[in-house]
Structures are given as C-alpha cells and as structure tokens.
Amino acid sequence: MENSDNQYLLLTPGPLSTSRSVREAMLKDWCTWDDDYNKGIVEVIRKQLVELATKYPGYTSVLMQGSGTASVEATLGSVIPSDGKLLVINNGAYGERIGTIAQYLNIEHHVVELGEVIQPDIEALATILEQDKTITHIAMVHCETTTGMLNPIEAVTRLAKAHNKVMILDAMSSFGGIPLDIGALDIDFMISSANKCIQGVPGFGFVLAKQAELEKCQGRARSLSLDLYDQWHCMEKNHGKWRFTSPTHTVRAFHQAMIELHEEGGVEARYQRYRSNQKILVEGMEKLGFKCLLDKSLHSPIITSFYSPTHPEYDFKIFYTQLKAKGFVIYPGKVSNADCFRIGNIGDVHNDDMHSLIDAIETSMYWDNGYAQENSVSQPVVARQEQGA
Numbered sequence: 001m002e003n004s005d006n007q008y009l010l011l012t013p014g015p016l017s018t019s020r021s022v023r024e025a026m027l028k029d030w031c032t033w034d035d036d037y038n039k040g041i042v043e044v045i046r047k048q049l050v051e052l053a054t055k056y057p058g059y060t061s062v063l064m065q066g067s068g069t070a071s072v073e074a075t076l077g078s079v080i081p082s083d084g085k086l087l088v089i090n091n092g093a094y095g096e097r098i099g100t101i102a103q104y105l106n107i108e109h110h111v112v113e114l115g116e117v118i119q120p121d122i123e124a125l126a127t128i129l130e131q132d133k134t135i136t137h138i139a140m141v142h143c144e145t146t147t148g149m150l151n152p153i154e155a156v157t158r159l160a161k162a163h164n165k166v167m168i169l170d171a172m173s174s175f176g177g178i179p180l181d182i183g184a185l186d187i188d189f190m191i192s193s194a195n196k197c198i199q200g201v202p203g204f205g206f207v208l209a210k211q212a213e214l215e216k217c218q219g220r221a222r223s224l225s226l227d228l229y230d231q232w233h234c235m236e237k238n239h240g241k242w243r244f245t246s247p248t249h250t251v252r253a254f255h256q257a258m259i260e261l262h263e264e265g266g267v268e269a270r271y272q273r274y275r276s277n278q279k280i281l282v283e284g285m286e287k288l289g290f291k292c293l294l295d296k297s298l299h300s301p302i303i304t305s306f307y308s309p310t311h312p313e314y315d316f317k318i319f320y321t322q323l324k325a326k327g328f329v330i331y332p333g334k335v336s337n338a339d340c341f342r343i344g345n346i347g348d349v350h351n352d353d354m355h356s357l358i359d360a361i362e363t364s365m366y367w368d369n370g371y372a373q374e375n376s377v378s379q380p381v382v383a384r385q386e387q388g389a
Contacts, residue, residue, distance in 0.1 A: 008327045009353055013145035013173050013303045014068075015195045015202050016347025018257070022200060025256035026249040032242065041255050042240030048258050052176065052267065053190065053208045056183025060211040062232035063204050065247055068172045068193030070226065071205030073101050075168060075189050076139070078221040078228035079213075080107050084136040087128065087165075088112065089120050089156065092146030093334050094170060098139050105222050110135065116147055116335050117294060122155050129163045137166045143174040143300045146334045147293055148342065150174075150300035157185045166213065172196055172205075173302050177274050177346055179267050188213045194250060197270065197302075199347055200257040203250030274301040277345035277354050284358030285343075288365065293340050303344040305333060313367035316341055322364040328357050 010017045030037045042063065049061040064071045076098070080086055086107055088099045091114040102109040110132065114120060120140070129135060138160045143150050153169060160167040168189045171180065175190065177197030182190045190208045194200040207228060214232055221227035225244060234243045264270055278301045282292060285306055293305035308314060316332060319341075323330055333340035345354060 011344045012331045019348045025253045030248040032246045038240035054183030063206045068205045074226035074228045078217045085134045087135045087138045089140040092144035094141045139168040141170040143302050145173045147305045148303045149298050194254045200254035203247035280354040305340045305342050308339040311367045326360040
C-alpha cells in the first residue's frame with residue numbers, strides 16, 4: 001500500500017490521506033513572483049479546474065488562501081450586494097455555518113432549517129421564493145458531511161434559475177469525487193478546497209464562477225483579504241499572481257494531485273473507487289451489526305454515519321484509540337440528536353484498505369464478542385424526504 005509510510009489512514013472528510021508523491025511535491029521551495037510558479041503552476045491549476053468543472057464556456061476560477069470556510073466566506077461576502085438577501089438551505093453543520101457567516105457579515109438572510117437527516121422539499125422552497133421576492137441568492141451544501149447526505153442539487157438549481165436567483169453551491173466535499181458539470185446546472189458560484197476529493201493538502205480553497213457574475217462583484221467585498229473579485233482580478237492581470245502570500249507548497253502539492261486525478265481516469269474513475277469503498281464499508285459494518293444513520297437512498301460516496309453501539313461498555317474514545325493503533329483514524333459524530341460516529345472513504349484509500357478496516361473494527365469490538373448476532377444498535381431515525389422545508 002502506497003500509504004504504508006504513514007502512521008495511519010485518515011478516514012475523515014478532510015484533510016485526507018494523500019499519496020507519497022503529493023507529499024513529496026512540497027519538498028521544493030517556490031518564489032511567489034516567479035513565472036515558473038505563477039504561470040507554470042497557478043495558471044495551469046486555474047485552467048484545469050475550469051475544465052474539470054464544466055464543458056460550458058464563460059467560467060473562470062480563483063484560488064483563495066485559507067480553509068474551505070474562508071473561501072465560503074469570501075464568496076458570500078463578495079458576491080451578495082448590500083441590498084441582497086440570501087436563502088440558506090440548512091440540513092447540517094456546514095449549511096448552518098453558511099448562515100453563521102451571513103450573520104457575521106450582516107447579510108440579510110433566511111435559513112430553511114431542515115434538521116440533519118432530511119433533504120429539502122422543492123415545493124416548500126418554491127413557496128418561500130414566491131412569498132419573498134427580496135431573496136436574490138440561494139446557497140446550499142452539496143455533500144453534507146455532518147451525516148454523509150448528498151443533497152439534490154439538480155432540483156434546487158433548477159428552482160433557483162426558474163426564479164432568477166444566483167446559485168451558490170458549497171461543493172467542498174464532493175468536487176472532484178462526484179461527476180458534476182456546473183455549467184449544465186447553471187450554477188453561478190461553486191466552492192471547494194484543496195484537501196478534499198482532489199486529494200491535495202490543506203492551505204487553500206477555490207471558487208469556480210461565471211465570469212460575468214464575478215465581474216459584477218467589484219467593490220462589494222466586506223473584507224480586504226477575502227475580496228474574491230480583487231483576488232481574481234490580480235490573478236487575471238498578473239498571470240497567476242496572488243495578492244498576498246501564496247501557500248506555495250500546498251499549491252505545488254495540488255498541482256501534483258491534479259496530475260494523479262488525471263492518471264486515475266478523471267472524476268468518473270475516482271467516483272467509482274469512492275463508491276466501491278463506501279459499499280464495502282457499509283456492507284462490512286452491517287455484517288458486524290452496525291446501523292447507518294441515513295437511509296441508503298440518501299448516502300453519498302464520501303462519508304457515512306453509523307449509530308454508536310448501545311452496549312454499556314462501548315466508549316468512542318476507546319474504540320477510536322484501538323482503531324488508530326491498528327492504522328485507521330475515524331471521525332466522531334456531529335449529529336445533535338443521535339449518538340453516532342462517521343467513517344470516510346475518500347483520499348488515497350482503496351478497496352483493500354476498506355476490507356482491512358472492517359477486519360480491524362471486528363477485532364476492536366472489545367465491548368461484546370457476540371455483538372453482530374445480538375445486533376444491539378439503535379434503530380435509524382426517519383431519514384427520507386417526508387418533511388417539508
């Protein structure tokens with residue numbers, strides 16, 4: 001296994017386990033003013049991202065320093081004018097974060113609170129848009145890694161365009177791992193991060209945007225360092241130059257990760273690997289007696305939430321520590337009304353790794369040797385689209 005030089009596999013929604021060659025790409029220092037860096041790396045990445053995102057013309061890309069959340073904040077703070085209003089579709093921690101950013105930036109907004117296991121109801125959203133004509137923008141998370149739910153972007157974007165709204169998609173944990181053409185969906189702004197399905201390392205995010213919409217954003221930004229338009233304009237004018245210090249090593253690693261995505265066969269091939277990883281994971285966990293939080297119709301190939309065992313001796317920290325000692329790092333739960341944990345299967349993680357994980361979990365089930373037979377996990381809550389927005 002290529003990851004054998006690592007202490008463990010990160011089975012999380014990001015940062016992810018990366019290939020050795022991606023990590024080795026960071027061993028060289030780069031000058032932020034040099035053409036070898038700006039033209040040879042940054043501009044190449046920008047062009048490749050657009051090609052990865054859509055076959056339609058009129059899109060551009062801009063890279064932003066910081067976490068993925070910084071790029072979300074840069075987008076919201078730069079795109080929505082002072083007289084605009086944002087509709088936030090929230091069914092998880094990251095939808096909630098969009099609402100929090102809007103509150104911090106004094107952006108007028110309306111949050112549709114769905115809970116954490118319910119997809120948006122399109123008819124209910126349509127009613128909101130018909131009743132509130134002041135809404136100008138809609139924002140939603142594609143893959144909500146709070147639970148692993150994949151939201152219905154086709155239906156939501158179609159609704160947004162039917163009402164002439166600007167559509168902002170947080171595709172942080174899906175872009176590069178799930179086939180998606182933002183031009184075909186008529187998405188105006190899409191946000192993702194270097195350390196997700198492209199399989200780079202943390203340090204910057206990026207925004208794919210309709211250039212005509214981005215050009216409208218001049219002077220709108222509520223922050224100097226998070227001015228999306230100015231960052232894009234600087235890169236356009238200066239052939240990849242960042243306004244402020246560029247995360248050069250991270251960018252070079254991302255360049256290598258893009259090469260490896262192409263070598264794997266592109267997004268479709270990576271999607272198939274992630275999907276088979278997730279299938280092995282769920283089937284293996286169910287054989288051990290675990291139950292998924294969500295109905296399988298709502299699953300993404302990114303990360304899966306499982307109910308915690310109800311056995312009185314079970315303790316997540318002990319379980320986590322035992323798995324880490326065997327070379328696997330899983331994630332605690334983030335659902336407010338259910339005791340659960342999460343396991344991701346993206347990054348430089350392959351089918352054999354998932355089989356090994358299941359074996360490690362089986363031998364780490366210290367609390368009950370007969371657990372699979374007893375099947376003593378809490379029953380799933382209702383997770384289908386049965387409630388309106």
